[in-house]
Amino acid sequence: MKKTFGKNERLCSLKAINSLFDRKNSANGGAFAYPVRAVFKNSDGPVAQVLFSVPKKQFKHAVDRNLIRRRMKEAYRLNKNLLTQSYEVAFIYVGKIIEDYAVIEKGMKNCLKKFSGV
Numbered sequence: 466m467k468k469t470f471g472k473n474e475r476l477c478s479l480k481a482i483n484s485l486f487d488r489k490n491s492a493n494g495g496a497f498a499y500p501v502r503a504v505f506k507n508s509d510g511p512v513a514q515v516l517f518s519v520p521k522k523q524f525k526h527a528v529d530r531n532l533i534r535r536r537m538k539e540a541y542r543l544n545k546n547l548l549t550q551s552y553e554v555a556f557i558y559v560g561k562i563i564e565d566y567a568v569i570e571k572g573m574k575n576c577l578k579k580f581s582g583v
Contacts, residue, residue, distance in 0.1 A: 470542045476514040476553055485553055498575030500560030500568065501537065505580050508551045515541060519558045533558050536566050540573035547577040554580075 476482060485493060485506060496503045508514065517537045519530040537556055556576070 466546050468542055468545075470538060474512055474514055476516040476555070481514070481553055482516065482555070485555055494580055496576045496579035497559075498572040498579065500558055500564050501572040501576050502557045502559050503554055503576040503580060504557070505552045505554040508553045510551050510553075513545065513548050513552045513554060515554045515556060517541075517556050517558075523561065524563075529563060533563060533569075536569045537573065540566070540570040541577075544570070544574050544577055547574065547581055549581045552580070 476485075484490065485504060487493070490506070493504060493506045496505070517534050519533045519537075521530065524530045524533065537558065541556065556573070
């Protein structure tokens with residue numbers, strides 16, 4: 466598997482995002498490993514589609530949110546081979562401070578392992 470993160474791997478569809486966060490759908494799962502929380506559901510597409518979210522309420526400056534988002538994307542890009550099938554996933558940063566890349570990568574790995582059953 467190539468270690469890239471292309472446009473086809475980004476979750477952009479508003480309909481798909483709303484169905485992912487729909488509380489009525491019990492098929493949606495979740496995983497948590499500090500500082501990352503993941504909400505996911507199985508997808509019928511050829512590749513996993515993901516989105517990354519950092520709360521504006523917690524991090525007021527856009528540069529801080531972008532730094533965290535870049536670190537999360539890089540951690541996902543390098544460890545996406547842990548996924549066993551196709552998912553739609555939302556990764557949400559829940560930490561209160563800006564963590565180092567190593568901490569974010571460890572949390573990302575643990576989240577990916579939890580919902581792919583490795």
